[in-house]
Amino acid sequence: MKRPGWVNIDFIVGFSLLGLVAGGVLLGPLLWPVDPYHQSIAHVFQPPLESGEHGNLYPLGSDQLGRDLLARIIAGTRISLVIVTLAMLIAAPLGVAGGVLAGLFGRWTDATIMRLVDIQLAIPFILLVMMIVAVLGSGMANLIIVLGITGWAVYARVARGQVLSIKNLEYIEAAQALGSSRLRLILRHILPNIMTPLIVLITLDLPRLVILESAMGFLGLGVQPPTPTLGNLLGEGQAYIFTSWWLVVFPGTVIAMLVVAFNLIGDWLVQVTNARIE
Amino acid sequence: MVQYIAGRLAQAIIVLLGVSAVVFFALFLTGDPAVLMMPPDASRAELDAFRRAMGFDDPMVVQYGRYLWRALHGDLGSSLRFQQSTLSLVFERLPATVLLAVSALCWSTLVGALAGIVGALKRGTYVDFGVRLIALLGQAIPVFWLGLLLMLVFSLYLGWLPTGGYGRWQQLILPSLSLGAYYMSSMTRLGRASMIDVMAQDYILTARGKGLTEPSVVLKHAYRNSLIPVVTVLAMHLGQLLGGAVITELIFSWPGIGRLAIQAIYTRDFPLVQAVVLLSASIFVFVNLAVDILYVVLNPRIRI
Numbered sequence: 001m002k003r004p005g006w007v008n009i010d011f012i013v014g015f016s017l018l019g020l021v022a023g024g025v026l027l028g029p030l031l032w033p034v035d036p037y038h039q040s041i042a043h044v045f046q047p048p049l050e051s052g053e054h055g056n057l058y059p060l061g062s063d064q065l066g067r068d069l070l071a072r073i074i075a076g077t078r079i080s081l082v083i084v085t086l087a088m089l090i091a092a093p094l095g096v097a098g099g100v101l102a103g104l105f106g107r108w109t110d111a112t113i114m115r116l117v118d119i120q121l122a123i124p125f126i127l128l129v130m131m132i133v134a135v136l137g138s139g140m141a142n143l144i145i146v147l148g149i150t151g152w153a154v155y156a157r158v159a160r161g162q163v164l165s166i167k168n169l170e171y172i173e174a175a176q177a178l179g180s181s182r183l184r185l186i187l188r189h190i191l192p193n194i195m196t197p198l199i200v201l202i203t204l205d206l207p208r209l210v211i212l213e214s215a216m217g218f219l220g221l222g223v224q225p226p227t228p229t230l231g232n233l234l235g236e237g238q239a240y241i242f243t244s245w246w247l248v249v250f251p252g253t254v255i256a257m258l259v260v261a262f263n264l265i266g267d268w269l270v271q272v273t274n275a276r277i278e
Numbered sequence: 279m280v281q282y283i284a285g286r287l288a289q290a291i292i293v294l295l296g297v298s299a300v301v302f303f304a305l306f307l308t309g310d311p312a313v314l315m316m317p318p319d320a321s322r323a324e325l326d327a328f329r330r331a332m333g334f335d336d337p338m339v340v341q342y343g344r345y346l347w348r349a350l351h352g353d354l355g356s357s358l359r360f361q362q363s364t365l366s367l368v369f370e371r372l373p374a375t376v377l378l379a380v381s382a383l384c385w386s387t388l389v390g391a392l393a394g395i396v397g398a399l400k401r402g403t404y405v406d407f408g409v410r411l412i413a414l415l416g417q418a419i420p421v422f423w424l425g426l427l428l429m430l431v432f433s434l435y436l437g438w439l440p441t442g443g444y445g446r447w448q449q450l451i452l453p454s455l456s457l458g459a460y461y462m463s464s465m466t467r468l469g470r471a472s473m474i475d476v477m478a479q480d481y482i483l484t485a486r487g488k489g490l491t492e493p494s495v496v497l498k499h500a501y502r503n504s505l506i507p508v509v510t511v512l513a514m515h516l517g518q519l520l521g522g523a524v525i526t527e528l529i530f531s532w533p534g535i536g537r538l539a540i541q542a543i544y545t546r547d548f549p550l551v552q553a554v555v556l557l558s559a560s561i562f563v564f565v566n567l568a569v570d571i572l573y574v575v576l577n578p579r580i581r582i
Contacts, residue, residue: 119296122559134543252423259418
């Protein structure tokens with residue numbers, strides 16, 4: 001069969017969707033400079049394309065306090081993306097470190113770390129996150145830390161498998177024979193060679209974090225209102241779903257767009273790099 | 279084989295011990311679980327009395343040992359809000375969760391595996407494209423959003439189905455649909471990949487070479503073999519579903535353990551939260567253990 005080329009449908013659609021959302025987040029405040037916190041009691045629950053005070057338009061409608069939904073989605077998407085990125089930046093290094101140690105040292109180190117992975121994966125993720133947030137208190141910093149610390153297990157598993165598959169190759173032996181220290185071995189020889197599957201894993205893990213963050217917001221255990229995040233917007237809108245559908249439909253659409261984009265880019269990366277991350 | 283099973287059993291026990299430790303020590307993350315569980319306006323004397331009653335004055339190791347000992351005897355403490363055994367509360371709600379999880383798993387596996395296989399057989403056509411598109415969307419749509427949209431369409435606009443509740447079969451449809459969508463997608467992807475894999479095997483070539491008809495090749499030789507990974511993942515999904523229906527249960531007012539857990543979190547009823555988490559994790563561990571053992575028994579290649 002023909003080897004798939006660099007540019008395929010996954011690539012085009014994935015990056016267009018991501019570009020659309022990223023463009024909205026970056027340029028949105030310039031193109032649509034409306035304060036996401038500005039309330040207007042006279043214009044609550046305006047449907048999309050209805051005009052508000054001074055004849056200003058509500059392109060996506062307004063919420064229960066008369067705030068502009070488009071402005072809130074722009075602001076909320078940005079906050080959600082920041083949370084998700086920071087959480088990933090905690091989870092990935094933590095998991096990769098654990099996985100590399102387990103794969104390289106074997107024996108008890110391996111057994112201990114892999115049992116920790118099992119323990120982590122046995123607890124229903126959303127319950128675990130909910131429990132910890134309930135104890136620590138909600139808020140942006142806590143949410144990032146909890147999502148980050150609980151997200152390490154998958155990275156550890158993949159990194160360990162990758163290390164096991166390369167650690168007996170000749171160039172690793174050669175590096176050891178030349179007397180490189182373990183730290184140097186890991187940083188110079190192992191990490192660069194297991195990077196590709198890890199990057200693929202990150203693109204496939206980000207959508208999971210997006211959904212998880214919005215679930216926490218939806219349950220009221222994420223960032224506290226009035227700060228908008230995609231999950232908060234959905235959670236707040238849920239109460240008015242039967243009268244104001246736009247409060248639920250639009251934020252959810254953005255979440256779905258983000259997740260589709262990351263999944264497609266991940267699929268595309270799997271195809272072009274031939275990475276196996278099982 | 280006995281050695282393998284014993285090893286897996288030991289692993290499962292270690293994992294459960296670990297889970298119990300996580301569940302137990304999570305309460306001490308802020309330092310004082312009494313402050314966490316009592317109302318914010320509780321007086322110092324009330325807090326002290328509560329600490330004594332719960333045994334929070336003892337060393338942590340003693341407390342954890344006591345917790346484990348009681349757990350082994352089927353006592354996971356009593357709920358602060360309901361003033362009754364947490365375990366009985368959880369078991370009261372478990373049948374609803376099992377019903378929801380199993381129904382979601384059944385339809386998602388049937389539809390997903392079938393769609394995946396059809397997609398694989400019609401690879402590269404519009405049918406395949408449609409199958410992949412649906413699989414992609416099913417994974418991308420968060421369960422709570424799908425739940426709300428389904429409610430909006432089928433309950434509000436069409437008025438066909440109730441928005442929530444438990445007892446009649448109509449009330450099962452929407453929660454089951456929204457919970458199963460993600461798993462259907464994952465089954466579709468898996469079934470498609472697996473079938474493509476199988477169709478490229480030599481024995482399929484042999485079967486065709488023997489002059490078997492295409493339906494016979496597909497149904498007798500390819501289809502059965504393509505189901506092996508599907509069955510493995512099925513068990514993992516069951517474990518996840520039993521603990522993962524939290525949000526679906528909340529949206530559709532479904533009286534299962536997920537909704538119990540989140541209500542317990544809102545009311546700071548931590549013994550009840552601990553019980554739900556520990557029990558869902560145990561179910562997950564046991565389902566996986568059972569599948570691993572079944573696998574060894576059924577598959578001669580692992581049975582050495």
